[in-house]
Amino acid sequence: xxxxxxxxSMSTASSSTNWKANDVVxxxxxxxxxxxxxxxxxxxxVILEKMLRTxxxxxxxxxxxxxxxxxxxxxxxxxxxxxxDVHMPDMDGFKLLEHIGLEMDLPVIMMSADDGKQVVMKGVxxxxxDYLIKPxxxxxxxxxWQHVVRKKKNEWxxxxxxxxxxxxxxxxxxxxxxxxxxxxxxxNWKNSKKRKDEEEETEDRDDTSxxxxxxxxxxxxxxxxxxxxxxxLGIDKAVPKKILELxxxxxxxxxxxxxxxxxxxxxxxxxxxxxxxxGMNNSFMSPQDATFGAMSSLNxxxxxxxxxxxxxxxxxxxxxxxAGLGRSTTKSGIPMPLVDQRNLxxxxxxxxxxxxxxxxxxxSNKPMNLxxxxxxxxxxxxxxxxxxSAQSIGSMNMQVNTHGGQxxxxxxxxxxxxxxxxxxxxxxxxxVPRLPSSIGQPIMTNGIAxxxxxxxxxxxxxxxxxxxxxxxxxxxxxxxxxHTTELAGNSFPLGSTPGISNVTSKGSFQEEGNSEMKGSAGxxxxxxxxxxxxxxxxxxxxxxxxxxxxxxDASQNANPIQGNLDVSPSVLVHQGYSSSQxxxxxxxxxxxxxxxxxxxxxxxxxxxxxxxxHLNNLLVDNSVRVKAETIPDTNCQTTLFTEHFGQxxxxxxxxxxxxxxxxAETDFDLDGYSMDNIxx
Amino acid sequence: MAxxxxxxxxxxxxxSLFDEGLLNEQFIELEKLEDASDPNFVKNVINVFLxxxxxxxxxxxxxxxxxxxxxxxxxxxxxxFLHRLKSGCxxxxxxxxxxxxxxxxxxxxxxDMEGMKTxxxxxxxxxxxxxxxxxxxxxxxxxxxxxxxxxxxSKGSTSSGE
Numbered sequence: 032x033x034x035x036x037x038x039x040s041m042s043t044a045s046s047s048t049n050w051k052a053n054d055v056v057x058x059x060x061x062x063x064x065x066x067x068x069x070x071x072x073x074x075x076x077v078i079l080e081k082m083l084r085t086x087x088x089x090x091x092x093x094x095x096x097x098x099x100x101x102x103x104x105x106x107x108x109x110x111x112x113x114x115x116d117v118h119m120p121d122m123d124g125f126k127l128l129e130h131i132g133l134e135m136d137l138p139v140i141m142m143s144a145d146d147g148k149q150v151v152m153k154g155v156x157x158x159x160x161d162y163l164i165k166p167x168x169x170x171x172x173x174x175x176w177q178h179v180v181r182k183k184k185n186e187w188x189x190x191x192x193x194x195x196x197x198x199x200x201x202x203x204x205x206x207x208x209x210x211x212x213x214x215x216x217x218x219n220w221k222n223s224k225k226r227k228d229e230e231e232e233t234e235d236r237d238d239t240s241x242x243x244x245x246x247x248x249x250x251x252x253x254x255x256x257x258x259x260x261x262x263x264l265g266i267d268k269a270v271p272k273k274i275l276e277l278x279x280x281x282x283x284x285x286x287x288x289x290x291x292x293x294x295x296x297x298x299x300x301x302x303x304x305x306x307x308x309x310g311m312n313n314s315f316m317s318p319q320d321a322t323f324g325a326m327s328s329l330n331x332x333x334x335x336x337x338x339x340x341x342x343x344x345x346x347x348x349x350x351x352x353x354a355g356l357g358r359s360t361t362k363s364g365i366p367m368p369l370v371d372q373r374n375l376x377x378x379x380x381x382x383x384x385x386x387x388x389x390x391x392x393x394x395s396n397k398p399m400n401l402x403x404x405x406x407x408x409x410x411x412x413x414x415x416x417x418x419x420s421a422q423s424i425g426s427m428n429m430q431v432n433t434h435g436g437q438x439x440x441x442x443x444x445x446x447x448x449x450x451x452x453x454x455x456x457x458x459x460x461x462x463v464p465r466l467p468s469s470i471g472q473p474i475m476t477n478g479i480a481x482x483x484x485x486x487x488x489x490x491x492x493x494x495x496x497x498x499x500x501x502x503x504x505x506x507x508x509x510x511x512x513x514h515t516t517e518l519a520g521n522s523f524p525l526g527s528t529p530g531i532s533n534v535t536s537k538g539s540f541q542e543e544g545n546s547e548m549k550g551s552a553g554x555x556x557x558x559x560x561x562x563x564x565x566x567x568x569x570x571x572x573x574x575x576x577x578x579x580x581x582x583x584d585a586s587q588n589a590n591p592i593q594g595n596l597d598v599s600p601s602v603l604v605h606q607g608y609s610s611s612q613x614x615x616x617x618x619x620x621x622x623x624x625x626x627x628x629x630x631x632x633x634x635x636x637x638x639x640x641x642x643x644x645h646l647n648n649l650l651v652d653n654s655v656r657v658k659a660e661t662i663p664d665t666n667c668q669t670t671l672f673t674e675h676f677g678q679x680x681x682x683x684x685x686x687x688x689x690x691x692x693x694x695a696e697t698d699f700d701l702d703g704y705s706m707d708n709i710x711x
Numbered sequence: 712m713a714x715x716x717x718x719x720x721x722x723x724x725x726x727s728l729f730d731e732g733l734l735n736e737q738f739i740e741l742e743k744l745e746d747a748s749d750p751n752f753v754k755n756v757i758n759v760f761l762x763x764x765x766x767x768x769x770x771x772x773x774x775x776x777x778x779x780x781x782x783x784x785x786x787x788x789x790x791x792f793l794h795r796l797k798s799g800c801x802x803x804x805x806x807x808x809x810x811x812x813x814x815x816x817x818x819x820x821x822x823d824m825e826g827m828k829t830x831x832x833x834x835x836x837x838x839x840x841x842x843x844x845x846x847x848x849x850x851x852x853x854x855x856x857x858x859x860x861x862x863x864x865s866k867g868s869t870s871s872g873e
Binding site: 073 | 737740741744749752755756759760762763764788790791794795797798799801802803804809
């Protein structure tokens with residue numbers, strides 16, 4: 032058996048190595064998925080190993096967390112996903128989760144016999160991409176590969192986007208192509224990939240190669256240099272370019288710095304309680320996050336975002352996070368009622384992180400940081416950097432959102448291309464409800480979904496006015512950001528940045544969308560909640576982030592996404608958020624959710640049947656979806672909120688947002704948007 | 712395989728495990744995992760479970776007995792034993808033991824040592840019943856392949872689909 036890293040008896044060794052983000056999906060996918068199982072109970076280990084082997088995965092068992100960590104460290108790319116128990120003697124499962132997210136950025140699934148909401152919530156907030164309740168059934172394990180794919184997809188998107196922030200069109204095209212060819216064949220998948228590569232190559236916008244950026248390891252020293260530069264410039268004036276110049280580190284690109292800056296901002300925000308913007312997210316983004324695992328997630332998120340964009344390696348993340356965590360090591364058990372573990376996790380994590388990261392960035396760059404902590408509106412540049420980092424992260428980002436953070440960042444970015452996503456959101460939201468079924472166990476993919484969605488959704492959500500408008504003005508972007516915070520989950524303004532220029536991100540969303548879809552499936556449900564919330568603006572009940580995932584209530588808000596339902600569910604979610612921000616926010620939320628679902632559904636359906644072809648499909652579809660949806664942000668946000676808010680909190684947050692959004696809405700001209708009107 | 716009577720014995724003992732409320736459908740899930748390439752899987756799991764759970768039960772008992780009145784519960788490995796026992800029981804499909812363990816866990820988390828001590832005898836009793844029956848069943852199960860031990864052998868070295 033695989034006591035150590037032995038690839039073991041999996042016969043599909045070849046497939047196991049093809050898990051890199053840019054690799055072609057192997058035909059036997061997901062066979063060969065390299066799973067590391069950590070549990071101190073030998074009975075469970077044996078059973079899990081057997082089950083995973085039956086799923087044709089490569090299994091490595093481990094009964095000590097420390098040993099597992101060292102295994103992972105020694106062989107960073109040796110595993111695709113980690114499944115860990117919560118209760119372990121030598122290290123708390125959540126701590127392990129944090130470490131992995133920081134250092135390796137792999138998707139981590141938590142499991143426990145304890146299904147209490149608090150614990151599950153904790154898992155979500157710490158960035159677990161799923162949470163399984165013991166005794167674990169084999170059916171639940173069969174779907175874990177989705178987390179891996181989602182993460183990778185997000186990575187791709189990040190890379191692409193970051194590389195071509197300004198070339199959103201190109202990406203969009205790419206995604207479009209991908210989407211349209213939703214025949215979901217490997218060919219499509221490959222095509223999209225190729226496209227992306229091409230685009231990436233051609234882009235050179237911020238003199239970043241975007242494509243093959245080597246992952247930048249943000250070592251402690253490097254980070255210190257970074258911080259020094261930032262302090263020298265002043266946090267408000269610290270722009271990546273100048274920071275880069277000050278740091279004077281050869282080989283460091285602006286994107287690297289940009290993404291790292293984003294994360295850093297999120298981190299700072301977190302430390303300061305993040306309630307600057309709207310105050311709503313306070314609970315959300317508040318130090319709570321910082322304290323509890325969220326910090327790690329946030330930090331991780333930020334870091335992850337950074338890593339994604341700036342190729343910040345997990346290690347750097349770890350460093351940063353550790354720093355951040357150091358401040359608030361408490362694991363905040365977010366009071367949010369765990370309505371739906373899945374949903375919470377997926378959404379929350381990504382959102383939290385993302386939002387924060389984004390906000391930070393946003394604020395510095397544009398008014399976008401409306402969303403506090405919700406990086407929904409990643410500016411094109413940000414997106415670009417995200418993309419870039421995503422690329423580099425590729426393999427690492429398998430876990431899209433292990434901590435949710437990443438995912439959210441991705442999502443946030445995705446949210447941006449709202450214009451596209453809008454449609455998607457709407458459409459997806461309607462679909463959303465369907466997804467959850469295929470998800471099997473709760474999809475903790477929050478990270479991924481959240482991340483991805485965040486991107487998409489965020490951008491779009493802000494649009495409210497008319498999804499497709501995706502006004503490049505960052506105002507939109509920022510909008511969602513703020514809203515998200517206020518929305519307290521439901522109305523994540525995630526993408527709402529009206530007209531978020533995420534157009535570019537759209538392209539990237541596609542990828543993310545797909546991966547998100549997976550995650551979003553779980554999330555989607557929750558998104559619905561958001562959507563509803565947004566639409567109704569008072570759907571606090573929906574909100575319960577708990578239900579976030581569950582609710583996917585597609586019917587809720589008029590599928591604002593309508594057009595783009597394709598957007599992967601994750602995307603939808605985001606969108607839903609943004610829409611909620613404005614009056615249309617609700618719509619968005621729903622749209623997002625719907626979009627998400629639709630996206631997810633596709634994914635789910637597709638995947639269930641044939642892994643490889645579907646995978647492609649998913650990817651393709653996702654990408655397509657993503658475009659439409661760009662909502663993902665909302666999803667992310669939702670999760671974020673849920674974590675922090677209890678239902679009541681959410682409600683109030685939402686309400687606050689509503690109020691706050693009002694202003695934003697005006698800007699966006701949400702009326703025009705009215706997701707409801709958007710033809711699905 | 713030894714003979715129809717043995718098989719009958721196995722079947723009836725197996726059935727009684729369910730009938731007596733000792734095991735639930737999780738055990739059936741485990742049986743489903745067994746296949747030609749790993750024919751002793753169930754036996755292995757039972758073996759691992761029995762070995763480990765005994766350690767856990769013993770550890771729980773000793774921790775509680777030796778725990779001083781004012782000693783905080785979490786300084787012992789009590790929590791670890793409890794969680795592992797519960798996890799193992801759920802994995803094997805035990806029905807009654809985990810319920811008792813869960814009660815003890817709640818006391819543990821509340822710092823209620825006395826409460827745990829009260830539940831301990833019941834838990835032990837349920838565990839002993841389960842243990843005896845499972846062991847008897849284990850003994851009856853044929854050894855399909857030599858050399859099987861706590862871990863199912865990696866028969867899947869080839870593409871056995873494991």
